[in-house]
Amino acid sequence: MDRFLVVHYHELGLKKGNRDFFEKRLCQNLKTTLADCGCGEVRRISGRLLVTLKPDSNVPEVLRRMTLVPGVSHFSEAWKSPLSLEAIEQNAWVLTQNREFTSFRVDTRRGDKSFPHTSVEINGRVGAYLKERCGKRVDLRNADMTCSIEVVDRAAYIYLDRFPGLGGLPASTSGKVVVLLSGGLDSPVAAWKMMKRGCTAIFVHFHSFPYTTKESQEKAKQLALLLSQYQLRARLYLVPFAEIQRQIMVETPAETRVILYRRYMMRIAEKVAWVATVLTLFLFGHLASGMLVFGGIDLFLGVLFVIALVKTPRYAA
Numbered sequence: 001m002d003r004f005l006v007v008h009y010h011e012l013g014l015k016k017g018n019r020d021f022f023e024k025r026l027c028q029n030l031k032t033t034l035a036d037c038g039c040g041e042v043r044r045i046s047g048r049l050l051v052t053l054k055p056d057s058n059v060p061e062v063l064r065r066m067t068l069v070p071g072v073s074h075f076s077e078a079w080k081s082p083l084s085l086e087a088i089e090q091n092a093w094v095l096t097q098n099r100e101f102t103s104f105r106v107d108t109r110r111g112d113k114s115f116p117h118t119s120v121e122i123n124g125r126v127g128a129y130l131k132e133r134c135g136k137r138v139d140l141r142n143a144d145m146t147c148s149i150e151v152v153d154r155a156a157y158i159y160l161d162r163f164p165g166l167g168g169l170p171a172s173t174s175g176k177v178v179v180l181l182s183g184g185l186d187s188p189v190a191a192w193k194m195m196k197r198g199c200t201a202i203f204v205h206f207h208s209f210p211y212t213t214k215e216s217q218e219k220a221k222q223l224a225l226l227l228s229q230y231q232l233r234a235r236l237y238l239v240p241f242a243e244i245q246r247q248i249m250v251e252t253p254a255e256t257r258v259i260l261y262r263r264y265m266m267r268i269a270e271k272v273a274w275v276a277t278v279l280t281l282f283l284f285g286h287l288a289s290g291m292l293v294f295g296g297i298d299l300f301l302g303v304l305f306v307i308a309l310v311k312t313p314r315y316a317a
Contacts, residue, residue: 009169039051068166071171096145103144109149145160201234
């Protein structure tokens with residue numbers, strides 16, 4: 001039997017006029033994510049996506065990467081069967097005969113209404129066939145094993161395991177957001193939650209080098225690299241903030257300094273948000289960098305932005 005991934009999406013099913021846009025974007029994201037895993041065609045079928053698995057596909061890696069794709073509700077490694085009750089019964093037994101279980105059930109979803117048998121009829125026929133051969137107990141509520149059958153696109157797809165996805169919306173469907181990335185926990189979690197909503201995160205990290213070590217910069221790079229698994233690429237701006245801090249310390253009372261630090265960070269981040277839409281970067285192989293100087297800031301004539309991470313490798317080891 002041919003193997004496939006049956007992919008169910010999350011909130012996309014609630015979309016109406018623009019559902020096609022979200023489905024196409026998720027399909028493209030899956031193609032990009034699985035590009036080097038030896039998979040075949042990724043296409044849309046009725047209410048779900050279908051990924052073709054070739055004999056040389058790296059299935060464990062495919063399953064791992066699928067858990068990192070926003071917009072996927074759940075997915076399963078499925079086997080394709082001819083659309084006849086006899087073939088479905090036989091193929092379901094082939095998949096289940098080597099499984100260890102004490103109870104089972106059959107769950108059918110019939111998306112292709114041209115098939116004359118209803119879901120209830122398929123459940124009964126396949127369930128009786130399996131029980132006759134394995135002798136195990138049928139439990140419709142708390143079964144040890146569920147044999148799932150999806151009748152769609154003039155074929156039946158049979159699977160035994162269902163893996164959860166991230167849910168949410170596909171990457172790059174909800175615009176861009178700028179994330180002030182610190183070395184703590186709150187900012188990466190906030191970025192991850194926005195990525196699940198389809199946003200593309202652009203990261204900004206403020207550092208005080210050379211008055212401090214480069215440890216915070218390296219940590220920001222590691223966080224950006226980790227978060228880049230959930231979107232197609234990532235960009236990190238490392239902003240030297242030491243001179244601004246020095247001027248604030250010299251010119252302002254101690255009780256206002258933290259507020260002023262944050263105010264200038266927000267002002268700079270606002271500039272980054274604007275520049276992210278107009279800045280053209282020149283790529284040289286796998287590396288890229290760009291810089292831009294802003295004037296008009298009272299305490300500092302200009303701020304140099306160095307792009308430290310552009311088009312990050314999606315699955316670095």
